[in-house]
Amino acid sequence: EVHLVESGGGLVKPGGSLRLSCAASGFTFSSYSMNWVRQGPGKGLEWVSSISSSGTYIYYADSVKGRFTISKDNAKNSLYLQMNSLRVEDTAVYYCARDIYQGRLVFLPDYWGQGTLVTVSS
Amino acid sequence: NFMLTQPHSVSESPGKTVTISCTRSSGSIASNYVQWYQQRPGSAPTTVIYEDTQRPSGVPDRFSASIDISSNSASLTISGLKTEDEADYYCQSYDANNLVFGGGTKLTVL
Numbered sequence: 001e002v003h004l005v006e007s008g009g010g011l012v013k014p015g016g017s018l019r020l021s022c023a024a025s026g027f028t029f030s031s032y033s034m035n036w037v038r039q040g041p042g043k044g045l046e047w048v049s050s051i052s053s054s055g056t057y058i059y060y061a062d063s064v065k066g067r068f069t070i071s072k073d074n075a076k077n078s079l080y081l082q083m084n085s086l087r088v089e090d091t092a093v094y095y096c097a098r099d100i101y102q103g104r105l106v107f108l109p110d111y112w113g114q115g116t117l118v119t120v121s122s
Numbered sequence: 123n124f125m126l127t128q129p130h131s132v133s134e135s136p137g138k139t140v141t142i143s144c145t146r147s148s149g150s151i152a153s154n155y156v157q158w159y160q161q162r163p164g165s166a167p168t169t170v171i172y173e174d175t176q177r178p179s180g181v182p183d184r185f186s187a188s189i190d191i192s193s194n195s196a197s198l199t200i201s202g203l204k205t206e207d208e209a210d211y212y213c214q215s216y217d218a219n220n221l222v223f224g225g226g227t228k229l230t231v232l
Contacts, residue, residue: 035221037221037223044210044212044223044224044225045159045161045167045214045223045226046223047220047221047222047223050221059219059220061220095166095167100172106155106216107220108157108172108214109157109169109221110169110172110178111169112167112168113166114165114166
């Protein structure tokens with residue numbers, strides 16, 4: 001069974017940094033691309049970033065480009081999101097989600113974690 | 123980039139059928155797969171439709187979807203509505219470098 005567990009969320013001041021982690025199990029992590037998606041309080045889903053299975057190809061939403069860095073450690077079955085220069089508008093639940101196909105990134109999440117809450121406030 | 127537009131909310135009675143639309147602003151709806159997610163209050167999204175029309179195992183066949191090239195839209199249809207279907211539903215597609223979500227539709231089953 002596919003299992004994704006996010007961690008690392010919390011309260012941080014504007015301008016601060018936070019590193020989110022997503023522990024994966026139940027599938028061959030190294031064969032799958034991964035995505036981060038967030039949801040602000042009372043808002044819809046917003047794509048944040050995606051990474052190909054080997055980490056070669058990386059994409060970001062314009063809203064986080066230059067501030068967030070996605071990475072993937074296939075040896076540890078883990079996905080990360082380093083978030084710097086955080087803003088109040090980054091406050092959201094952050095979900096990691098597996099991409100649907102093995103071997104290529106197609107921006108189609110299939111399995112989702114339960115999310116971790118990031119609150120940016122002074 | 124393109125946008126996906128969904129109605130903000132729909133409501134229907136138990137046992138009835140409801141359809142939620144998702145209109146793509148530019149580019150063909152048929153050029154990239156559309157997926158649909160269900161999100162119940164306080165829970166993470168789950169996939170109810172993938173590859174435009176396919177249901178993952180475990181999703182009841184009351185859920186179906188289609189693509190309409192003439193209106194450049196996708197639709198999610200839920201028949202035999204149950205109170206447990208009350209949730210937010212999101213369509214999603216992509217282009218070369220972006221993943222795009224619709225704004226979400228709140229389904230009320232009353």
